[in-house]
Amino acid sequence: MIEFLVRRACISAITLGLITVIVFAGVRMIPGDPARVMAGTDADAAGLEEIRAKYGLDDPIPVQYLRWVALALRGDFGESIRTRHSVAWTVATKLPITIELACVAILVALALAIPAGVLAAVRRNTAWDVVASAVSLCGVSIPNFWLGIMLILLVSVRLGWLPASGFVPLLEDPVANVKRMIMPALVLGTALAAVLMRQTRNAMIEVLSADYIRTARSKGLAGFAVVVRHALRNGLIPVVTILGLQMGALMSGAVVTESIFVVPGFGRLIVEAVFTRDYPLVQGVVLITASSYVLINLLVDVSYSFLNPRIRIRGRP
């Protein structure tokens, strides 16, 4: 167990190191003077000199890299060219909005996927199964931004039930907040629901054919109790791992969803940063996103090893 955790943590540390190299190299590939890139086109000579000194741009590249990583470790990702706020502060103000959106989307996805997946597995090769698989395939194939546009057209423009866009902080007006979160969360959750449904179905089919399920059935336990109490608990373990791996897709989805529904979160931030050539902001957001993906999956694996006795004892997944 300890061996597994240490090895897993080491791999994550190496991955994080390589991520910083990739991001650093990426920014250096932007044509032009690096000081100009980080300070913006309208920076004066003093501003350029300040950036040059801060990142040691006259030093050899490896020294520059280490200096940059040291700053990033302290939470200093530079400052936005456009607003002059620090990148860390900008991200910190936007992140809660995206986290709320992502959490609601995950809840929507789980609420749709788990019952559908269980039903498809229990009623395998029946009409239920076929319909669930078809809906899941459509969910994977539908471009989420088009789904968002169609939802706005139907729900907001035609029916007038929900506001088409915008954001109200949860603490300011919870009802208005939820009204504006329903459609983005539904759009963001659709693809996730489709993937999770397939996983739930496959995992449940495997679990339901296990010996201990037959034992539980032969004990005379009712079908529903077997499914919920015995099968679902084990069937959900791989689903949690998939959820961790889907975090990247969720972040990509947030970029699109927030653009359509004008949600002022993390995803909209990066799109705006690209258009305004706000390189430090793009760099910071990309670095933070990739790092958090690695950390989330480390957490998922660690909690997985606590949940699953086979890993806890043997030390290997």
Next chain:
Amino acid sequence: MSLDASRGAPVAAALVLPPAAAAPAGGLRRGWRRMLRRPASVAGVVVVLVFIALAVGAPWIALTDPLRTDWSQIRKAPTLAHPFGTDDLGRDNFSRVVWGSRISMQAGVFSILLAMAIGVPVGLAAGYHRGALDQLVMRLTDAWLAFPFLILAIGLVTIMGPSLTNATLAIGLGAAPTYIRLTRGLTLSTKEEDYVQAARALGAGDLRLMRRHVLPNIFSALLVQATVSIPTAIIGEAILSFLGLGVQPPTPSWGTMLNAAQQFLESAPWMAYWPGLAIFSLALSFNLAGDGMRDLLDPKDY
């Protein structure tokens, strides 16, 4: 190279193990029958072929110039002359959807070809040689996969500038680690097979073993993966163009069309129907075709 290799494979296998050579042909026929029993997959293949025909035959199918603006025809509802209506500059939406299939097909196919061109050789080398090279490649793919697809694409487009070529490059680079991992995994199991060991015993070198024995046998799995990743790439291009990071106006692309449509949902909803429906049906068809291909090419019975 891969086509050449797959042609050579059964012959080489027949020299070593006669029964192994007979299996693929019979399996293929069985696979066909299995696929024909799945009408959804057949429909998927047909729709993909229709879209390919649209993309190739765009100049003969869409007779109206997709770029011609007409100020007297702005945001007109569908009519016989303009079956999909007109857009905010009076351009014919039908023409633009048909021409848009070219962009989508190009982006989808070329980005996945790029991903395979990078991923297959690297994955083969890593899986075949193991050791330090394998470790390095695996850690690099871990790091590369940590960037969410769209974030990576946005980062690359920021560096390189927005255009169809750069969007295709970005999508291809984003998909490459998937192929590295898949190829590596398949190579690891394939190189332990008896026929590879037998060929090695007969004195075949590393390169020949990889090209003639490993690659042809993992090719079908790679082809299935390509079929299911093309729709992702197509949606990826549409998203980048929708965000303004891919194809630039006035070039007709489904993503840019939807971007324009978003501003006129109340007055011209038809602008939003067709490009989106095109992406959806093409992606769905590729996925259905991919499911069918898996049955067709996989020797295991599902």
